[in-house]
Amino acid sequence: MATPVSQMTPIPNKDAFRSGMRAGIPVAVGYIPIAIAFGLLAKSFDMPNVITLAMSLFIFAGASQFIGVQLIMAGSMYWEIILTTFILNLRHFLMSASLSQRLETTSNRFLAAIAFGVTDETFSVASTRDESTRGHFVLGLNLIAFLAWNVGTWIGVFLAFGLPASVQTSMGIALYAMFIGLLVPSLTRKPVIVVAAIAVLTQAILYFGVSPFIPLSSGLSIILATMVAAGIGALVYKEDEA
Amino acid sequence: MISLFLLVLAMAFVTYIPRLVPLLWLRDVKLPPFLKRFLLFTPYAVLASLIFPGILQATNSLTSALAGGVVAAALALLRANLMLVVIGGIAGVYLVDALL
Numbered sequence: 342m343a344t345p346v347s348q349m350t351p352i353p354n355k356d357a358f359r360s361g362m363r364a365g366i367p368v369a370v371g372y373i374p375i376a377i378a379f380g381l382l383a384k385s386f387d388m389p390n391v392i393t394l395a396m397s398l399f400i401f402a403g404a405s406q407f408i409g410v411q412l413i414m415a416g417s418m419y420w421e422i423i424l425t426t427f428i429l430n431l432r433h434f435l436m437s438a439s440l441s442q443r444l445e446t447t448s449n450r451f452l453a454a455i456a457f458g459v460t461d462e463t464f465s466v467a468s469t470r471d472e473s474t475r476g477h478f479v480l481g482l483n484l485i486a487f488l489a490w491n492v493g494t495w496i497g498v499f500l501a502f503g504l505p506a507s508v509q510t511s512m513g514i515a516l517y518a519m520f521i522g523l524l525v526p527s528l529t530r531k532p533v534i535v536v537a538a539i540a541v542l543t544q545a546i547l548y549f550g551v552s553p554f555i556p557l558s559s560g561l562s563i564i565l566a567t568m569v570a571a572g573i574g575a576l577v578y579k580e581d582e583a
Numbered sequence: 584m585i586s587l588f589l590l591v592l593a594m595a596f597v598t599y600i601p602r603l604v605p606l607l608w609l610r611d612v613k614l615p616p617f618l619k620r621f622l623l624f625t626p627y628a629v630l631a632s633l634i635f636p637g638i639l640q641a642t643n644s645l646t647s648a649l650a651g652g653v654v655a656a657a658l659a660l661l662r663a664n665l666m667l668v669v670i671g672g673i674a675g676v677y678l679v680d681a682l683l
Contacts, residue, residue: 367664367665367666368665370664370665371665371666371668371669373666374666374669374670374673380611389587390589391584391588392584392587394596395588395591396591397586399591399592399594399595400591400594400595400598404633404637405598409594413587413590419586419590419593421602421636421681422590422594423593423594423597424592426597426598427597427598427600427601430597430598430601430602431601432601432625432629433598433601433602434601434604434605435601435621435622435625435629436602436604436625436626436629437594437601437602437603437605438605438609438614439611439622439623439625439626440605440606441605441606441609441610442610442614442619442622444606444610447610449607452603452606452607452610452681453603453606453607455606456599456602456603456606456607457599457602457603459602461629461630461633462603464668465626465630467650468623468626473589483637488642492667502629504672505676507681508673508677509649509682510643510676510680511642511643511647511673511674511676511677511680512673513642513676514642514647514651514652514655514672514673514675514676515650515669515673516639516641516649517609517633517634517637517638517648517652517655517670517672518651518652518668518669518672518673519665519668520630520634521652521655521656521659521668521670522655522658522659522663522665522668522669523630523665523671524627524630524631524659525656525659525660526634526659526660526662528598528626530648532624533624533627536624536627536628537627537630538631539628539633540627540628540629540631541632541634541635542632543632544631545635545636546634548635548636550645559587559637560658562632563629563632566628566631566632567625567628567629568609568628568630569626569630570624570628570631570632571621571622571624571625571627572621573672574620574621574624574628575617575618575620575621575623575624576617576639578620579620
């Protein structure tokens with residue numbers, strides 16, 4: 342992981358940007374069916390098209406857009422929707438903090454642009470690539486993912502109604518299939534396996550043991566399980582095994 | 584409609600803040616080793632927590648959701664491309680829902 346970048350001749354910004362876009366292709370391609378599924382879901386709830394498209398354009402966070410649409414249509418209070426969105430996306434704080442330790446870029450405007458595109462998927466790619474010390478690389482990666490997310494949403498809203506209903510409901514799995522596709526290939530090192538297992542175990546305890554008695558939003562339990570699992574991992578694995 | 588649009592902007596704002604603050608203001612802070620390890624483990628912990636239990640209610644039935652999850656996991660184990668994993672998961676759900 343720790344290639345001494347400073348000892349190599351730095352590649353030009355334009356090439357770093359392009360290389361980032363290439364690294365983002367699998368994420369972009371994976372986003373399309375998920376974004377189509379999001380567009381379809383919003384449509385099936387009679388969400389105005391302009392609101393659905395605005396969500397992908399301004400929010401750009403899959404899980405909270407899915408949950409947001411469901412909460413809006415269930416008639417939840419606005420403050421409740423905003424709070425759930427905030428809690429669900431607090432996890433990006435940890436990812437941005439991790440990125441901030443790698444990036445050599447210092448321009449605030451540039452960092453503000455990168456920050457907008459931090460997602461579970463773009464971060465997963467960035468954290469496995471040595472080039473992610475380059476701001477242009479991460480920007481290219483985030484941008485192609487953002488474009489794909491919006492194109493997919495448009496397809497979902499305007500074209501996908503032609504799909505049979507059975508295909509449409511099957512697409513609900515898309516978001517989770519993507520999370521699986523990102524996590525499973527990393528499960529080759531013991532610390533990662535242990536951390537993932539603790540997270541699932543914590544979620545199971547919260548879901549089956551706690552939430553029937555104490556109301557617990559899914560966003561809050563994701564945060565709790567993440568903190569417990571990453572915290573135990575950091576305590577147990579002292580060497581840089583992560 | 585206007586209020587719905589304002590809601591989207593508010594959601595966008597609270598989504599952007601956790602993404603932005605660490606990049607702008609945590610850069611010069613030297614993180615202690617524990618926190619650094621914590622941050623390195625975070626993506627795996629988040630992904631695992633997002634998958635379970637959310638996946639249980641992703642489709643019409645628990646069976647088809649689990650089938651889709653198993654197909655996606657098998658393809659991911661075979662190092663298939665991310666798009667294949669997603670499409671395979673959708674196909675798994677579709678087939679199980681069609682058969683049951």
